[in-house]
Amino acid sequence: MRIAVIGAGGVGGYFGARLAAAGHEVTFVARGRHLEAIRRDGLLVRSPLGELRTSRDSVVAGISELGPADLVLVAVKLWDTEAVAGQLSSSAAHRAPVLSLQNGVHKDTVLRGRLTDEQILGGVCFISAFIEEPGVVRHKGTLQKVVLGPYGSGAAETARAVLAAFRDAGVEAEASDDIExxxxxxxxxxxxxxxxxxxxxxxxxxxxxxxxxxxxxxxxxxxxxxxxxxxxxxxxxxxxxxxxxxxxxxxxxxxxxxxxxxxxxxxxxxxxxxxxxxxxxxxxxxxxxxxxxxxxxxxxxxxxxxxxx
The missing domain is CATH 1.10.1040.10 (N-(1-d-carboxylethyl)-l-norvaline Dehydrogenase; domain 2)
Structure with missing residues (x-):
């Protein structure tokens, strides 16, 4: 799968690196010193489950630089959600299914304001991970779980494909028939x-x-x-x-x-x-x-x- 990860912090960086290690084509959107470090050395994930490092060309500075995608993972802070949704709607990835792993219950409502209902997959993750220094994500403990599901029957097949991708990447992933x-x-x-x-x-x-x-x-x-x-x-x-x-x-x-x-x-x-x-x-x-x-x-x-x- 071609996967765009918007936000290369603890959540996006960790799960994106796992998906990349499983053979998926992952592109991170990052900024500042974190972006510079990934461009120089790749993204390093330090985890009790094994160390990972992505390629140096796996990162871009903005959503406008993304190409077509099969999945978009949103992992930015909540105040950036509106801007991300707006930029996604006019990017080359605008038709891709979108899975937000952000905190809270407002995130998908915001995304629906700019994207189609059929694109949005509901999801929640359980992990303790953070940026230890620019270019480095630290996974604390061994918990790394994702629960996801469609809001409607139209996205059920997409949800199954995304679930399989996480499982193939060694992530504990569960399907939910009541994702809300x-x-x-x-x-x-x-x-x-x-x-x-x-x-x-x-x-x-x-x-x-x-x-x-x-x-x-x-x-x-x-x-x-x-x-x-x-x-x-x-x-x-x-x-x-x-x-x-x-x-x-x-x-x-x-x-x-x-x-x-x-x-x-x-x-x-x-x-x-x-x-x-x-x-x-x-x-x-x-x-x-x-x-x-x-x-x-x-x-x-x-x-x-x-x-x-």
Whole structure:
């Protein structure tokens, strides 16, 4: 397959390199020092599952440089989704199926604003990976899983082909007949982990060990479940308790991308996480005061470290 990977960070870089190693023709879209390093040495992935390195000519600086593709993987930060969708719609890859492995539940709605419904595959990934230095992606642990599925029957054959490509690349990949539910299931946990580790400014072990921060974790997830149910997604009422129990199984030092971004003074995905839950709750007439408070507390940091701090 000819695969375009938009965003060569932890998620896009890792899965793109795996697909390239399996013989697919993978082209990354990257920028800045990361782009320069890949052009010089290829993209290096350091993983407990084995080291990978892509070719030096596997990267371009913009979506406009992409040729026709059989699949587009979107793995940029959420605030770039609208721009990516617009650029894709006028590129040579504009007819390709698009699979977003981004966080959140808003991503595919944004993509549908510029691309056809039949192009969009629903997907969610589970991995801890990040850019260690320009040109290098570090995979932490061995978890590397993708769940995907079509939103309608028209894309079922495409979904099967993409699923097979991931499996052939050694990635744990599952098909879902209710991909919207699968995306929301991850979202519940992601919102809880991100909200609490960022506001407490400590890893999950600290959050879950204290009665009041543990309650915050549960409340944030329970509100997200209520918003999902009000949106028509079939989540069980006890799903927040299930995710809280799951949090007890995580390594104590585990944290979230938003916590890491906050510490580095980077822009935050807050408007699509707790902020997104609170906004959806307002529109649906559902109460989400804990998520709204998290969004308010972190609001000064959404665009990065405030001046003078």
């Amino acid at each position: 539910r699968a995306i929301w299931e991850k979202f519940v946990f992601l919102v809880g982990l991100s909200a609490t580790t960022a506001t407490v400014r400590r890893p999950i072990g600290v959050v879950r060990a204290h009665e009041r921060s543990r309650r915050l974790l549960y409340d944030v997830m329970a509100e997200t479940v209520a918003v999902a149910q009000a949106s028509g997604v079939r989540l069980d009422s006890g799903f927040a308790e299930d995710r809280l129990a799951f949090c007890d199984t995580l390594p104590a030092d585990m944290t979230s991308s938003m916590h890491n971004d906050l510490g580095k003074g980077n822009r935050l995905e807050l408007p699509w996480l707790s902020g997104g839950v609170a906004d959806l709750a307002d529109r649906l007439g559902v109460a989400a005061p804990r998520n709204r408070t998290v969004a308010d507390i972190l609001a000064p940091y959404v665009l990065g470290r405030p001046a003078g701090s």
